[in-house]
Amino acid sequence: MVFRKFLSALGVNAPRVETVVENPAVRPGGTLHCTVTVAGGGADVDIERLRLELVVRAEDREADGSAGWYNPYTVVAADIDGFRVAAGETVTHRVDLQVPWEMPLTHGRGARIRGGRAAVRTELAVDRAFDKGDFDEISVHALPAQDAVLQAYEDLGFRLHEAEVKIGLLRSAPRMEDRQTAPYWQEIDFFYPESWNMGRQELETVFIAREDSLDAHPGGSPAVTFRHAELDQNVWTETLDAHVRHCHGID
Structure with missing residues (x-):
């Protein structure tokens, strides 16, 4: 994922965030290692919360029944407490997400399974506003x-x-x-x-x-x-x- 601006309503003050999933192919029971870099914008900003979520496509939450996933289900999440990012400053956090043993699969025998999708989603909260950001899609291979x-x-x-x-x-x-x-x-x-x-x-x-x-x-x-x-x-x-x-x- 490349740097993207969060909370565009903040204008030039908006921080930019990049999430890198170091091992985007995992198995149930494994660990996703992620690095989140927050780059300050045009003014000091207080980040109320930074959250990483491991999400999957769930049939029950997709009204149209298509292959899209507009309302994914959160399997696990990790929160980083609030911190301040000064204008122009860069702050980096390493976050690990433990993949459950019962984690839904996206791949079996090395091939994609139709309907199976998973991703890491980054959420940033600033001034009581939330931006869930983009998905960094990953693959969950069968044991x-x-x-x-x-x-x-x-x-x-x-x-x-x-x-x-x-x-x-x-x-x-x-x-x-x-x-x-x-x-x-x-x-x-x-x-x-x-x-x-x-x-x-x-x-x-x-x-x-x-x-x-x-x-x-x-x-x-x-x-x-x-x-x-x-x-x-x-x-x-x-x-x-x-x-x-x-x-x-x-x-």
């Missing part, structure tokens, strides 16, 4: 365990369609409320293999990731749990196939 499950679906003939973030806690899926800790979830939608004769229906899968393991809930069914330390692609593909068929009553 190795998540990539292995995505690969298993592909090997079984499923085709990845898109992903959607929903706000709230899942209560309909058995056992899920015991595992989900974040107040949101991401559904990853797959088209069924033609051999299953399911037409254009989609299978929604929810990942609930943790440091040591991953729950995959296909179609709101009970989870099949995979432990990161036991990753074996062939075994996991067979396990997922048996689990999904059992949930659907398919031999």
Whole structure:
């Protein structure tokens, strides 16, 4: 992101801000390292608050249902207390944002997932006025365990369609409320293999990731749990196939 002027109503006095995300490609459980530089304008300015937010596109908050994201959902945020920037002065802050284990994905197996978007947003508050600034878009890549499950679906003939973030806690899926800790979830939608004769229906899968393991809930069914330390692609593909068929009553 290049320097941009915040709060244009301040005219020549407006500070300019540049946010640089040093590692714009991360995985769940990682840390985003950001540097925020505030350059003073034509007069001394008191910054009431500087906030960095990790935001995602959430289906529930986009009225038109398009690929746009005009009202993103904040996953985590970090605040810097107020400070003064003198005219012409430059102030730099380093800010770390911890990426949750249940962070929605934008990429799987190295490719973008349709509908998955995430960014770092900078907000500056001056004289009780707020400017949320621009997005610095980032990519959230799947954990190795998540990539292995995505690969298993592909090997079984499923085709990845898109992903959607929903706000709230899942209560309909058995056992899920015991595992989900974040107040949101991401559904990853797959088209069924033609051999299953399911037409254009989609299978929604929810990942609930943790440091040591991953729950995959296909179609709101009970989870099949995979432990990161036991990753074996062939075994996991067979396990997922048996689990999904059992949930659907398919031999």
